[in-house]
Amino acid sequence: MVLKTSITLLALAIAGQAHGQVNQINQQSQIQPKASAQDIERIIVTGSRIAENIDEVPASITIITQKQIAQQLMVSSEIQSLLANLVPGMSPSTGTSSNSGQTLRGRAPLVMIDGVPQSTPLRNGALGIRTLDASVIERIEVIKGATSIYGNGAAGGIINYITKKANSDKKLSGHASISTRFSAVELEDSVGQRYEAGINGEVNNFNYVFNASYEENGLQRDADGDILGLKYGLSDAVMQNYFAKLGYHFDDEKSLQFTYNYYQSKQGVNLIDQVGNINTGEKTQAIAVPVGKSVLGEPQGPTNHNLMLKYVDDEIFAQTGLMVDLYRQEVENIFFYSPTLANPDAGYSGGQSLIRSEKKGLRLTFNTRVDFSLANGDSVETTFIYGIDALNDVTSQPMVDGRVWVPEMDMESLAGFLQTKLIYNDDLVIKFGVRQEDIDLTVNDYSTLKLCKKIDQCSVPVNVIGDTLNYTATTYNIGVKYNALALFSPFISYSQGADISDTGRLLRTATVTDIALIHTQASIIDNYELGFSSDFEQVHFEFATYFSTSEFGTTNKFNEVTGVYMPVRAPQEIYGYEALINYEINEAWVVNATYSWVEGKNTADDVYLGAKQISPPKATVNLNWQPSHTISLALNYLYVGNRKRFEPVDGEYVGDQGPIDSYQIVNVSGNYNFASDWSAFIGIENLFNQDYYPTKSQGYTYGGYNIKGLGTTVNIGVNYQF
Template sequence: MKKPLTFGLMVTAGSMATSLYAQENQDTMVVVGSRTPAQIDQVPSAAQVVEGEQLREQTSTGADLKTALGKLVPGLDFGPQGRTNAGQNMRGRTVQVLIDGVSMNNSRSLSRQFDSIDPFNIERVEVLSGASSLYGGGATGGIINIITKTGDEGEPNWESEVGTTTGFKNSDDLDYRVAQSASGGNEFVTGRIGVAYKDNGRHYDANGDEIFPDLAQSDLQGNRSLDILGNLSFQLTENQTLDLKAQLYESGYEDDKGVYFPNLASSTPNLRDAEIRDGFSADREPKTDRRMFNVNYHHADFLGQDLYLQAYHREEESSFHPFPYPDDDGSYYFTTSKQNTTLSGLKTLMSSDISDTVSLDYGLDIDREEFDASQMYFDDSITDATGGLVHKESRVEPRYPSFQIDGLSAFGQGEWQATEHWTLGAGIRQQHMNVDVDDFQPSGQALAKGGESDYDVTLFNASALYDFHNGHQTWTSYSEGFDLPDPSKYYGRPGQDASDQTLDGIKTRQVELGWRYQGNQWQTQAAAYYSWSNSTIELDEQLNTVQTDDKRRDFGLEASATRYLGEHWQVGGTLHALRSEQKIDGEWEKRGITVSPYPSQHTATLHAQWSDLDRTLRLQANRSWDYEDYQGDEIEGNTTLDLIGSHQTDFGKVSLGIENLTDEQYSTPWGQRAAGFYSPYFGPEYLYDYQGRGRTYTLNWSMSY
């Protein structure tokens, strides 16, 4: 029962791997599951892949990565359009995002996992829905593993791409991007380097109004991003391979547009009547910078087993937009934070066949995460005199206590082919976390002493899959995942000592019943699930976190279906219907819109597509429904249409995409949540209600040669 391995599908011990790649004739797809390669009909969970071509079809409308995935992956919420993916859950829970098996999630949850790579450098995106017990914290809702492009044997191969997006609302309503790659190699070594650059202009809503910047989490207007990704793959021997990957990603604000507050310098200052003006500058502006190194080694016959090793190192710096805080005297002062994370680790996995019907995967994961943050305060006199357009540094103080988390985890996963039709599986992960927190004392506050605390989390999974051997599979499974409370917000409260406070992993349990079918004309999948947790993290009045015993649950149905009609047509869609609840006074109530984990809306997509060898035309509808919580607070839904067309010529592929075809006016899900978070204490609602972009047109050209 040896699982098939190919060089292109090598997944190291660190990879939460679920890879699905469709062949041209819609044959059975192949999936990488359980951290080693396997076929999709061996995976007892809702799994799918977004091929690079599918992804680039969506981004040809001007959509960014998280927006494109939200339209393609059932169970994943629609993207919030800004820099943040806060509130973009999977099955109402946290999603863990990886690049080639390296986690983009941090213990300090900044929600910028998708502000990490340009789609030009993506080969495919693997998705596994539901809580995972094999891959550590942050995977209570599912896993998204981004697989990057690599080189092939043969003559040098080049890829070029140029694109532009505009809504024709104003002369500055223009985004453009350029990308170039080179790859090639021989039977011993292959390599690729890809460089992608994107420059965004200003964005406008359907009413033609310029969209206010996202003061809370920052957005992508006026943003410049640069993604440089390189890799080398060595065939050391017949059984041994070595992969080296490195990435530099920079994404930051480079514009001079800002929010002007006319009443800052008045005798009764307030944040009303703000407008967008030229002249913005700040000594610290929004940006996301990442540097990542990843080394993978595979031995296909190490003591009769498959050995996978992965070593990685990731450095990340995140800065935010100047943010207004109310002072005790009724005035406002502006500050912004910069937060630095370093993550390093070593992961090992052994995969062996104990017999013809029993296999066992087992391994050890070691990682270290380090974090520090600073808060820059700006000169009030300059800020007030310029209406909040110019921010000059006054002082820098610690923002959160620095911390270091050391993790040590052991896991084992077994599979038994009980009969011709039945496959049974079970696994366990034991994870130990040691949290070391530094002393913390911003000026004017009492000392919060640092200290150490540790905890253990034990996670289980079990599954049964029945294969009808006619294209149908059905499964049932139980799985567990956990989230780590944010140490930076949990510790460091004035007058409290870290040694007197203990963090616990917030465990989520899930049961799932699923079915999939793939034939010559149909590709379908559906899963019903129920997940629950008994503790949670909540925000206090100062936006710090507290851990409480509080019950949360989510249950629902996610489904996708595609019907192929003849040689040219296909129709299909996705559906995610769920209910998110919390227990209040002994009764289950619909979860509050700002309560973690954030509740999700019902979503659905529909599409019709015609294509031949040279041309494609696709019309798709994206629908989200209103969500109203137990207090009557609401997140409004909306419906948008996208039209995508492409034509392959002798001189490359030309595509035209129209996003929000009907020019729908709407507020993004994040904007509506942010208004609930920050208003009225931090200012009027309109400052935080981040609007959706109106109709845009994207013209794109790409060529491989």
């Protein structure tokens, strides 16, 4: 705690020093002007935790607008598919409730709602992307590459869901939507329904947003009309989201905001899996429960609560703003029932695990703005962003039946940070920063779980002595961007991230008797990136190439004796490139296309990384046509390439090393405004009924994962706005 106290004092000292410097040059300084309405789509908050223009960030950024989100909702409410279609560097959708295998540039991203972490990095269950309904989101900001700006878990970057704000022009406005979704291949039991509505407004200094959605899926069917496998499945799933945001403006500078978000997704289906085999080409599909058998376990899926309190003072000191974030998140993710979690000696024929995680945090962010002129007439705009992050994360993975698989991990983190931005003559942007983080991770005494794949194939339990592990890390970042030429605006950056992700996986397979002997040390990720953007007339083009190294990464190796996949920590390198082009052909036609390629290796053994991290090449094309204000049509094309880096072991592919064959998917959607307040829409997913396995289903050889993608599925509905 001595170091944590030192960090606190250091951050406060920085604040005081910056305040003093501002007072000394106050006579020649000016506050940065606020963004105008026409520039709002160019403003982001994720990259540095304050509002800034996207042109001032020397990194690859993808902004998904509310219009794009609404367009994707016409086809599907699944955020995984939305991100895969619109974000270069994001792996293709898994087609399930799990985002395992859906990485950002080959590493796990940190998912946030308004800056509050939703992922569970201490025991990464890969369910963080589905934490709210897409209808609640105003925009999505994706920052790629390792970053320590938000702390642990951001090895691949950040996906920040920015929730909707109140309409300040009206005391009351709102909307309602009803839709139905069904398989066009086999209609039987595939019909689902979705209801969504919200109101918002501003009365005097008070503003509010309320939104609710409820969705019931029917059976999900593939191109043959068969029911998709149930592992992380969405057949007969019920999704519900209730959202509230209340705000009060004390004056033009001070405001207080309270936000609550509840999201739940549960798959409760009276079917069982007929498990196939990727090596024999037999797909996994759901079938009726045979006579004499029953559905085992509880409905799988996440339940997520978020409470957030934000206070903003734009001028707490001279030219210094303050933002205080208090938050609490509780999540419970229940996984599928598995016979591999058996222990016949204790009377368990299988089991079902769940991840429990509770986070409580405080973020204190100061923002000091200083503008001044040099003797030669040049101008320099300087911004200092500094403060303290405090987080308590308590995560565990017990069994539903009461057994302990991953013991409770109690993490306390305190970090001080300083980020500086210099803008010289409006053209040259230089950013650099440092973050000092101190983490205490406490685990009490526990025993590893005895698991039996077969009666005579069991792991050996180990009694482990608990301890408090301490991690300290200092990470740096620096970036330069030059904006003088619209035709060529280059940037270069170097950033580091400190990561202790998935410590729970290491603990549950411990082979030593003392937690202090488990290799749990933090991994430092070094991320190098070079890119540029170009704008000429109606065309916008972006390109970036990157190289990322880490001291440790978590891969899996099959233990033939126990039948359990054990984690292997080894140095990794990941590299790739991305390109995007947006062409506004005319007022009616807009086309957007992307291409991304990524590869990675375990450098210790010089072997390629598997499908859990690395996805095949991906290309997308989004074509939008809006001939009038009453009609709009969109076509979305996704191409996923081949990746075949591994050879069979004893005639069979193992782990996440399955060969991946290419596939392509076409979605279409249309909207028609038939009255001033009413519109109807239709969306068709997999228009040509492509018969395919998603990348995860091909790459993962584990039993029950080889599930086909959705066949042609239709979504029809109406919207009302007032």
